[in-house]
Amino acid sequence: MKLEEAKKTRIIKNAFLSLLLYALPLVLMFATFYFTGQRPWEKKKQVQKTAQPASKTKSENP
């Protein structure tokens, strides 16, 4: 029993549309960041930077 040709075509068409749907939340998120000027990934970097010297001081002065 084989997959009908019409069904196959519809699956392929819908799969391409799905790729757009998968990407949509990411596109909308970055568009929001662009228009609002938010840069949440930089906050994480800052936290990491401030955390690093503290750990060094600890190891130097136990």
Place this chain on the structure above:
Amino acid sequence: MIELIKKVIDNLNGYGFSVLVLVLGVLEFSFGLYKKRWTKNERWVDIACFTIPKLIVKPVIAYYGLKVLPSILPGFKNAFDWVPFFWGFIIIAVADDLTQYWYHRLHHEVPWLWRFHRTHHSASYMGMAMASRQNVIYTLFFSQTYLTTALVYLGLGIPAIVVKGIKGTITTLAHSSIPWDKPFYQYKVLHPLAWVLERTISTPATHHAHHAATTDDGVGYYKGNFGNMFFLWDVIFGTAHISRQYPKAYGISHYEGDQWYAQLLWPIFKSKVPGSELAADGQMVREDVPLQEHQLYRAEKQESVEQEISEETYNLQPVKA
């Protein structure tokens, strides 16, 4: 406020979800919604499918998340934990549910995949246990589980918990034999809300239509309504059928009670029912057969008595006193 919602859903995802399933199960039995269709064989199928796959699949997922992903993507653990909760929620909800839509749809549309999903459709009743009535291989290859686990590894753990709680609730209620959506169709004031609801999430009416024993009869539609949490995918891809009614019969028209082990572990174990799709010499996909009286879950409506049309015209005269 968001913290409070997260806590509520976190609880729902833990013991809360178990309570929901238990309460629903008790209600379904109390109202006799299985209509004496829960035979010994069906009980075994439901209980085996509810318990055994969990013992196999959960360790596999844990190994994938804790061992496989760190070795494939060593520098990416929590790399995206800066993604705000709102966007993390949307990303997980779309990625998880759209992937499940495709997994489900392909098992209906690609003939050789059908028998891995058949167990989910074989029962002649609906109920909360139906959500986990699956062949173990179908559950093991649930592609959305692996995608979501990868997103959790990347740092979207909290949104994933929230999505899981909401999704579990919606799918359990959509499979339940309690038609909670009925008031939305009965009262005119609720119709606009019903219009939005039935196009957004799976409801008993749309999902029961997917589990119908018949298709293209105006109510039953097992060729579509594949959405799990969101029904929106069916609307977008043109696989939706909305009738606001519940099917007259559930299951598979030619089902004759395949053994629980064959339903749980096909193709490792085969059915002994002659002619079954799960039998050793079974057809990949069998054609529907006409339904018999005992297969009907809801009695068919009596057809209205036709008005007698007389061919002759009568000229009635007033009766003389």
